[in-house]
Amino acid sequence: MKIIITDSYKEMSERAGNVVASQIILKPDSILGLATGSTPLEMYRYLIELYKKGVIDFQNITTFNLDEYHRISPSSPQSYAYYMMENFFNHINIPKENINIPNGDAIDVDEECREYAKKLESLGPIDLQVLGIGPNGHIGFNESSDHFPVGTHLAKLTGDTLEANSRFFDSIDDMPRTAITIGIRDIMLSKKILLLANGIGKADIIAKALKGKVTPRVPASILQLHHDVIVILDKEAASKL
Numbered sequence: 201m202k203i204i205i206t207d208s209y210k211e212m213s214e215r216a217g218n219v220v221a222s223q224i225i226l227k228p229d230s231i232l233g234l235a236t237g238s239t240p241l242e243m244y245r246y247l248i249e250l251y252k253k254g255v256i257d258f259q260n261i262t263t264f265n266l267d268e269y270h271r272i273s274p275s276s277p278q279s280y281a282y283y284m285m286e287n288f289f290n291h292i293n294i295p296k297e298n299i300n301i302p303n304g305d306a307i308d309v310d311e312e313c314r315e316y317a318k319k320l321e322s323l324g325p326i327d328l329q330v331l332g333i334g335p336n337g338h339i340g341f342n343e344s345s346d347h348f349p350v351g352t353h354l355a356k357l358t359g360d361t362l363e364a365n366s367r368f369f370d371s372i373d374d375m376p377r378t379a380i381t382i383g384i385r386d387i388m389l390s391k392k393i394l395l396l397a398n399g400i401g402k403a404d405i406i407a408k409a410l411k412g413k414v415t416p417r418v419p420a421s422i423l424q425l426h427h428d429v430i431v432i433l434d435k436e437a438a439s440k441l
């Protein structure tokens with residue numbers, strides 16, 4: 201595991217964007233695993249800038265998003281589909297058919313999980329998986345529990361996640377209680393993993409995930425066992441390492 205500590209969120213984002221950009225340049229038909237949330241926002245903005253400068257081309261890139269809220273329409277501003285379009289996909293030349301995001305609005309959610317898993321298995325493994333980390337150590341919506349969830353599934357969101365993500369909703373009561381997420385096995389099968397965290401609010405969980413015991417109570421701790429992980433932190437998130 202390579203840990204890079206940067207001076208600022210901007211520097212973390214640009215370093216992360218450069219890892220993604222070099223992946224795209226070296227393998228223009230890469231499969232990228234993508235994350236949402238506040239953490240990668242500036243990285244996406246930087247990648248759009250590199251695209252506009254002609255440094256990178258998304259024509260042959262395929263993406264799989266980690267997760268999506270259940271019972272939220274892709275057109276809802278709170279959906280991760282909407283986030284991805286607004287913050288990234290609408291500004292680059294990726295063909296729409298190369299974008300994969302679980303459909304949170306699917307009538308048969310079990311079938312949606314099966315289909316997403318099948319597509320990921322047939323096109324994967326992911327070449328580069330970008331991850332944020334939740335305050336409870338979740339990656340994707342693989343929440344803290346007594347086992348590591350294996351494949352794509354409907355996850356029940358825990359109290360910490362509901363509290364942390366309710367900032368994007370009118371109130372915590374408006375938040376979905378479940379989400380579709382790829383599993384820990386899917387993440388661990390990725391050839392390379394890029395974990396990002398910024399801000400003092402992530403300092404405790406980063407220390408636990410990177411230096412603590414490997415346990416499903418801290419799902420990100422399993423990344424200690426992956427053969428090719430780059431962690432890029434700002435100095436606040438790294439302050440308890």
Ligand code: PGA
Pocket residue numbers: 236237238239240332333334335338339340
């Ligand atoms: P954040 O979320 O980037 O908004 O902090 C990270 C996560 O929950 O995985």
